[in-house]
Amino acid sequence: MADERAERIAEFIGPLRVKPGSKVNLRRDFDPRYRAGMRKRDGIELLRTGVSLLAEYQERLAAQNTYGVLLCLQALDAGGKDGTIRHVMSGVNPQGVRVSSFKVPSTEELDHDYLWRYACRLPGRGEIGIFNRSHYEEVLVVRVHPENLVRQKLPDEAGGPGLWDRRYREINNWERYLTDNGFKVVKIFLNLSKEEQRIRFMKRIDLPERNWKFSAADVRERRRWDDYQHAFSEMLSATSTKWAPWYVVPADRKWFARICAAAVLAHTLMDIDPQYPEVGKQARKDLLAAKRELEHEAPAGAPADPYASRHPTADRAADGNDTPAADGRASGTGRPTKKKRG
Numbered sequence: 001m002a003d004e005r006a007e008r009i010a011e012f013i014g015p016l017r018v019k020p021g022s023k024v025n026l027r028r029d030f031d032p033r034y035r036a037g038m039r040k041r042d043g044i045e046l047l048r049t050g051v052s053l054l055a056e057y058q059e060r061l062a063a064q065n066t067y068g069v070l071l072c073l074q075a076l077d078a079g080g081k082d083g084t085i086r087h088v089m090s091g092v093n094p095q096g097v098r099v100s101s102f103k104v105p106s107t108e109e110l111d112h113d114y115l116w117r118y119a120c121r122l123p124g125r126g127e128i129g130i131f132n133r134s135h136y137e138e139v140l141v142v143r144v145h146p147e148n149l150v151r152q153k154l155p156d157e158a159g160g161p162g163l164w165d166r167r168y169r170e171i172n173n174w175e176r177y178l179t180d181n182g183f184k185v186v187k188i189f190l191n192l193s194k195e196e197q198r199i200r201f202m203k204r205i206d207l208p209e210r211n212w213k214f215s216a217a218d219v220r221e222r223r224r225w226d227d228y229q230h231a232f233s234e235m236l237s238a239t240s241t242k243w244a245p246w247y248v249v250p251a252d253r254k255w256f257a258r259i260c261a262a263a264v265l266a267h268t269l270m271d272i273d274p275q276y277p278e279v280g281k282q283a284r285k286d287l288l289a290a291k292r293e294l295e296h297e298a299p300a301g302a303p304a305d306p307y308a309s310r311h312p313t314a315d316r317a318a319d320g321n322d323t324p325a326a327d328g329r330a331s332g333t334g335r336p337t338k339k340k341r342g
């Protein structure tokens, strides 16, 4: 069942993944209006399924406390980053998720190497970290507006020709290092069309309650549309790797973009396939000792184990053996334990 779901998700997101080593031309290769033949009505139901799937896997990720996940979200203004985060993460436990937004760097941030501020916000083990904008701004806005680079006060030998290729390499190496140490990195580019951006800007201007979302800088950036498309294409070509792939998510339809983002994250979690930790022999003995003690504290007339008396098949810790319970659950934990695939 789980494997079948995993397969369906893998198939769905396959066309969105940037093949490592391929040369991307955004306009030619990715259609912002693509929707895999899906209708909105079906899509909303699918998103609901995806969200509950994420909740399930996130709980296991947290319980196992071995792997972390970093999801990087990039898009042009009005690309839908905020809404995607809000919808996709709506079902997960907020304790296990850490969202970090990156704006124009502060003086303190500029006083460090360019990856420093992103490293400070990485998720811990058991956590999902979401970067709303990410270290990729360092090869996007910084590339389109070189005055940002001047502010970074690089020594002469660190600037000059080859700078962007070097950054791509450094970013790939950094992500490789994170992956090798248990932190899966996955990257989503919300691919918006120029006309859809215009429509969304208009809405932000026309509706007073949306005005706060619009800034004059947004139209200034829009004038550099072609430069950004080029910077995105270069970035996707150079930094989609086997260990940290890019997904180009069609973003003109918000509902479809959200399904894709949920699917990409679910795929990453399913690939980790986190497990609830199994209790070892000594820990089980300790559990049983604690259980005896609690049983002795039962007031007169109360069952020794109120939980087991209400759930006759759920708890077998009292048996003190490791045989599975009749309902197929592992003994003791009262939770389904899944065996690692393959």
Ligand code: AMP
Pocket (backbone or CB within 6 Å): 077, 102, 103, 104, 105, 133, 137, 138, 141, 142, 148
């Ligand atoms: P917003 O996400 O709309 O709140 O805007 C944040 C702004 O910060 C955007 O205009 C980004 O281009 C800008 N920004 C993010 N990271 C960097 C960076 N490393 N250098 C310069 N500007 C940045």
Ligand code: MG
Pocket (backbone or CB within 6 Å): 077, 078, 213, 218
């Ligand atoms: Mg903005």
